[in-house]
Amino acid sequence: MRVCSLVVVLAVSSSALATAGPPAPGPEWFAAHRAALVAKLPAGAVVVLRGPAEPEAEVGDGYRPDSSFWYLTGFTEPDAVAVLRPSAAEGKRYVLFVKPKNWTEERWTGRRAGVEGAKAAYRAEAAFPVEEFQKESPSLLAGAKALFYLDARDRAFRDKLITAWQTLAAAGTESLPASDVAPVVAQMRLVKDAAEIAILREAVNLSVEAHRAALAVARPGVNEGVLKAAMVQRCLAGGAARMAYAPIVGSGPNSVILHYPDANRIMQRGEMIVNDTACEYGLYAADVTRSYPVNGTFSPEQRALYEIVLAAQKAGIAKVVAGAKQHEIHDASYEVLVDGLLKLGLLKGTPDDVKTSRSYAAFFPHGTSHWLGLDVHDAGSYEFADPKDRWTRYFSSNATLRPGMVLTVEPGIYIPEKSEGVDPKWWNLGVRIEDDVLVTEKGPDCLSCAAPREIADLEKAMKPAAAQSR
Numbered sequence: 327m328r329v330c331s332l333v334v335v336l337a338v339s340s341s342a343l344a345t346a347g348p349p350a351p352g353p354e355w356f357a358a359h360r361a362a363l364v365a366k367l368p369a370g371a372v373v374v375l376r377g378p379a380e381p382e383a384e385v386g387d388g389y390r391p392d393s394s395f396w397y398l399t400g401f402t403e404p405d406a407v408a409v410l411r412p413s414a415a416e417g418k419r420y421v422l423f424v425k426p427k428n429w430t431e432e433r434w435t436g437r438r439a440g441v442e443g444a445k446a447a448y449r450a451e452a453a454f455p456v457e458e459f460q461k462e463s464p465s466l467l468a469g470a471k472a473l474f475y476l477d478a479r480d481r482a483f484r485d486k487l488i489t490a491w492q493t494l495a496a497a498g499t500e501s502l503p504a505s506d507v508a509p510v511v512a513q514m515r516l517v518k519d520a521a522e523i524a525i526l527r528e529a530v531n532l533s534v535e536a537h538r539a540a541l542a543v544a545r546p547g548v549n550e551g552v553l554k555a556a557m558v559q560r561c562l563a564g565g566a567a568r569m570a571y572a573p574i575v576g577s578g579p580n581s582v583i584l585h586y587p588d589a590n591r592i593m594q595r596g597e598m599i600v601n602d603t604a605c606e607y608g609l610y611a612a613d614v615t616r617s618y619p620v621n622g623t624f625s626p627e628q629r630a631l632y633e634i635v636l637a638a639q640k641a642g643i644a645k646v647v648a649g650a651k652q653h654e655i656h657d658a659s660y661e662v663l664v665d666g667l668l669k670l671g672l673l674k675g676t677p678d679d680v681k682t683s684r685s686y687a688a689f690f691p692h693g694t695s696h697w698l699g700l701d702v703h704d705a706g707s708y709e710f711a712d713p714k715d716r717w718t719r720y721f722s723s724n725a726t727l728r729p730g731m732v733l734t735v736e737p738g739i740y741i742p743e744k745s746e747g748v749d750p751k752w753w754n755l756g757v758r759i760e761d762d763v764l765v766t767e768k769g770p771d772c773l774s775c776a777a778p779r780e781i782a783d784l785e786k787a788m789k790p791a792a793a794q795s796r
C-alpha cells in the first residue's frame with residue numbers, strides 16, 4: 327500500500343519535478359526595469375547599485391542576491407556594482423563591476439560570469455573587475471548632477487561612495503545631492519508584471535503542494551519537525567532554491583507563538599498546529615499558513631475559533647479590490663474577529679470598548695496584510711496615515727490597491743495559557759489562516775486558496791494520517 331501511494335504522489339507531482347528549474351526572465355526584462363528607473367530620475371543623474379558580498383560565515387542557505395539589485399540587473403553573483411549613467415557617452419551608460427574569472431577561486435565558491443560574461447549575458451556596455459570600482463568611479467561619477475544609490479545594507483560601501491561623491495562636489499561650485507533610490511525601486515516592485523505573476527503563481531502552487539504534504543503526515547506522537555521536513559522536501563524537490571522564510575510549525579503551546587522557530591516538539595492529541603511555511607521559487611516568495619488539529623478532527627473550541635478566523639479572512643480577501651485602500655483588509659478582518667470573540671465571551675464590552683482599550687491585542691497581536699513578491703515582506707510603501715505605532719499603522723495603511731499588486735491576508739487568534747479570565751479549555755489554541763492574493767481588475771485572485779482551508783477539507787486531507795494514529 328505504501329509503495330502504491332508513493333507512486334501516486336510522484337505521478338501527481340511529476341510536472342514540477344520534471345521542470346528544468348524556475349523560469350528566468352531574459353536580459354531585456356531587466357533592461358526595461360533600468361530604463362523605467364532612470365525615467366523617474368532627473369536628467370544628469372548617476373545611479374550606483376550595490377550587489378552585496380557574501381557574508382563571512384559559511385552558514386545558512388547560501389548566497390541570495392539582493393532583491394532590488396537583481397530586479398535591475400539580473401545578476402546573481404555576490405560582490406558586484408552596477409552604474410547607470412543614462413546621459414553619459416555610449417560605453418558608459420551601463421557599467422558592471424563583477425568578480426573576474428579565476429578558476430582557483432571558482433572551484434571553491436562557484437562559477438562566475440566574469441568581465442566578459444557581464445557584457446555578453448547581462449548587457450553591460452563596459453565591465454571591470456569589482457576591485458577596480460574605487461579607481462573607476464570618479465570618471466563615472468564626474469559631471470553627474472545627482473547621485474542615487476542602492477546600498478543593499480552594505481554601509482561601508484555606501485560611506486565610501488558618498489565620500490567620493492562629496493569630494494567631487496567640493497571641487498565644483500554647485501551642491502550635488504546624494505539620495506537613496508531604494509524607495510523608488512520599491513514602488514516599481516509593488517506592481518508585478520505578467521512574468522513576475524507567473525513565477526509567483528509557481529512559488530505559491532509549490533507551497534500548496536508542500537502544505538498538502540504536511541497535512542498527510544500530521545498526527546499525534548509525531549514531531550513538529552516531520553511536518554517541516556515534508557514541506558522543505560516538497561519545496562526543494564519542486565525546484566525551490568530555499569524556503570521563503572524560516573518555517574513556523576508550532577503545536578499546542580507553540581501554536582500561540584507567532585514566529586515559533588524550533589519545530590522540535592512531539593505533537594499531542596487535542597492540540598492545534600499553526601503551520602506558516604512556504605517556498606521561494608525563482609527568487610519570488612510565497613507565504614501561506616494553515617492551522618489544523620493534530621488528530622485531524624476539530625474539537626468544539628478549535629472549531630469555534632477556526633470559524634471566526636476563516637470568516638475574518640474571507641471578509642479581508644473580499645476587500646482586495648482595485649481602488650480600495652490597503653487598510654480596508656485589516657478593518658474588515660478585525661471587525662469579524664472582534665465580533666466573534668465578543669460572542670464567545672472571550673472579549674468583554676462593546677466593539678468600541680475593545681478598540682479603545684485594545685483588549686483585542688491579547689488575542690490578535692498582529693496586522694492582517696503585507697506586500698508579497700521578491701521579499702516575503704515585500705518592498706513598497708504602505709502610506710500610513712497614522713504611523714504612531716503598529717496598532718495605528720494597521721488601521722491606516724492608505725496605499726491604493728492596483729492590479730498586479732500581491733499581498734497576504736492573514737488574520738489570527740491566539741489564546742496563551744493563563745490568559746486572564748479565560749476558561750482553560752481555550753488555552754494554548756492558536757489559529758492563523760494566510761493566503762496570497764493578487765489584485766486584478768476583476769477582484770481578488772486568491773493564489774493559494776487551493777491549500778485545504780475549509781474545516782471539512784482539512785479533516786479530509788488529514789484522514790489518512792489520523793487513521794494511522796488509532
Ligand SMILES: [Mn+2]
Nearest residue numbers: 613734736760
Ligand atoms: Mn505573512
